[in-house]
Amino acid sequence: MTDKKQFDFDEIYNGLEPTIGRIRFAPSGLGWRGADQSKPITLSVEDFRKFTWLRVARNFQLRIALKDGKIAKFDNFRREDFEELQRIIRQLYQMQLETKELSIKGWNWGRTEFNGDSLIFNVSNRQMFELPVTQAIGALKSGKNEVTVNFVDPGQPGDQTTTGMSNKDTDELVDITFYIPGTVVKSEADGNDAENSEDDEEELAADAAFYDTVKSKLELGQVTTEHIVQFQDVLCLTPRGRYNIDMFQDSLRLRGKTYDYKVQYSNIIKLFLLLKPDEVNVLFVIGLDPPLRQGQTKYPFLVFQFLRDEEIDAELNMDEETIQTKYEGKLSKTYAAPTYEVISTIFRVLTGRKVTVPGSYRSHHGALAMKCSMKANEGYLYPLEKCFLFIPKPPTFIPISDIGSVTFSRVGNSSVGNSKTFDIKFNMKTGNDFQFSSINREEYQRLDEYLKQKKIKTKSELNEGAQITYRELEDDEEDEDEQDEEDSRKRRRTEAANNVSDDEDEESPDEDFVAEQSDSDVAEEFDSNPESEGENGDED
Structure with missing residues (x-):
């Protein structure tokens, strides 16, 4: 004082x-x-x-x-x-x-209420804890009667440049799940006076009402800065779903039917714009650090897909002066171009990250990537200038500088005969290897030339125990079935020929046999003379 x-x-x-x-x-x-x-x-x-x-x-x-x-x-x-x-x-x-007295009972059941930007959990009419909802990055309905609120990942608040402390110095709340059974009256969920809405007795699921309230609080956290542009109903391959993308000055928001997330531009570390081999769709890949979380699953990459011929008319919610001063004229007030071009341009300027596009590599059929499988997941492997990228699921980033060597398997004769595909394994310097299978054998020469150009050591081996995909097993089974069917047809033709020969022998008349004259067409078995039978028997 x-x-x-x-x-x-x-x-x-x-x-x-x-x-x-x-x-x-x-x-x-x-x-x-x-x-x-x-x-x-x-x-x-x-x-x-x-x-x-x-x-x-x-x-x-x-x-x-x-x-x-x-x-x-x-x-x-x-x-x-x-x-x-x-x-x-x-x-x-x-x-x-x-x-204000706090509850120290340690119970995990009570009542929730919202006070301004905060979520308060009360036990026996006393506050137990309080959460700043506007600082959450997302909310989702994780199960029946369950709502999960996601906060920042441990990597973000421990950043030396933002908080002055390392990850080891802080403990952060990552997410919290509330179990909310029962129903509530719609008027209570909307915060209206029950006396003024006696006629409105519609009931809502309590978890749905809680989820909607949390989402509204997340929206209020961004009201202070108006969105720059919105993209509606964008198809996302990883994680699967359709999202609305709201872009602000410092962050973006992904709004889906189940998930709702806020992503800081500072967390975006990589951007890729890739044409699919079908030449109809374009993939826009966003690399995140820390990754996006959905429960226990982490997504370090977001993969969006756009039609190559689809165009969009977009207008940015900012004046020309801001565009020229803050963004150095790199943005335009209005856009009328293919959707993937507009989105990639705006992301590049707002995040300050370079957009990586395919380099000089071309597959046997002239595509920018080769089709292959990673374990049970089919996708495309893109050989880029400084890395390999496998998408869409699971998105796998392989820097060329970390590759120790590359091993080709089943490029020649193998246990399954002359295979139409081969496998490739990246032996990383860090010890984590990546293997891709079911690559068309026609891609071998182009891929081998690309690896030699990047000065990556390669070797080939006849791996009898190499991984065989279900597709190859089905092809082998089909070949075996065709061979078995052909053998069966041969056996049936042989048997048929033998049967015809036997039938001809049975139907040909016996010259030594002379049929006895009889009044009936069929001789009775016991209509005979015992004496003659005895005589014949003696003769025999």
Whole structure:
């Protein structure tokens, strides 16, 4: 404290910021400045609505509710600061410092409510924890009566350039799942007064209402900056689905029927624009670090597909002055061009990343990639100038600088005879090998020349235990079936010829046999003379 009209407290954090600083109270308001001499934060006394004191992870927190609905939070006050802080607020602002008790029962069931930008979980009418929903990157309905809220991955907040701390110094909440059974009245879900909507008794699933509320909070987090452009109903191959892409100045938002994600441009590290071998579709690949999460599954690459002949008319939501000053004229106010060109251009400018396109490699049929399989997944392997890229699932990035050698298998005679395909294995310097199978044998020469051009060591081997795909097994079974059928036909023709010969022998008359005359056409078996039988028997 310096005088009666001005009070300071050191070692205070502003919200979730990792930088420690100093807070100063004055009759006109308060201000906070970090130790790194960053831009100070000031609040006017006219904006104050309520002061609250509560226990948090970093000692005690002074929470200030503002008249515009926002909440300012300052952490790391000591317990003995309460009385002094209470006196300062009463003296300078003529307001009371209220104390808020938290629930410490440790229960995992309770009730949720939304207060401004925060999600509050209450147990026995006491707050247990609070989550800043606007800082979440997505929400999804992960199961029946379940809603998962995803926050930043551990790699992002531990970035040295953004927070000043390494990954080992911080623990971050990645995601949290709520189980919400039952139903709620639609008026309650919309936040309307039940007395004014007595006729509206429609019920909604409680988890659906909660999910819609969280999504609306995510949208409010981006209201401060209007979107630059929107792309509707874009087909995504990995992860599978259709998404609306809303692009802002610093981030983009993916909105789908099940998943809703926010991606910072700083997390985009690679961009690829690739023509599929069918020459009808174009693939736009986005590399992410940290990867996108869907539950326990991580997606380091997003693969979007566009029709090559599809065009779009787009208008950017910014003025010409901003385009010329901030983006150096690299963007246009309006676009009327193929969709893949518009999207790749806007991504390149907003992210500051180079878009990688195919190089000089051409397959046997003139395509930019070769069709192959990675385990049970079929896709395309693109030999680019500095890497190999397999898409669409699972997207696999193989830098040429990390390849130790390449092994060709089944390029000659193998256990299954003369195969029409071969396998290739990338032996990486890091020890993680990648194997691709079912490559058309016609691609061998072109691929071998490409590897020699990149000065990559190659070798061929007759691998009797090489992996054989289901397609090849089916082809082999078909060949065996055809051979068996041909053998069966030969056997049937031989048997038929033998049967015809036997039938002719049976039907030919016996010259030594003379039929006895009889009144009946068929001689009775027991119509004979016993004496003659005896005589014949003696003769025999």
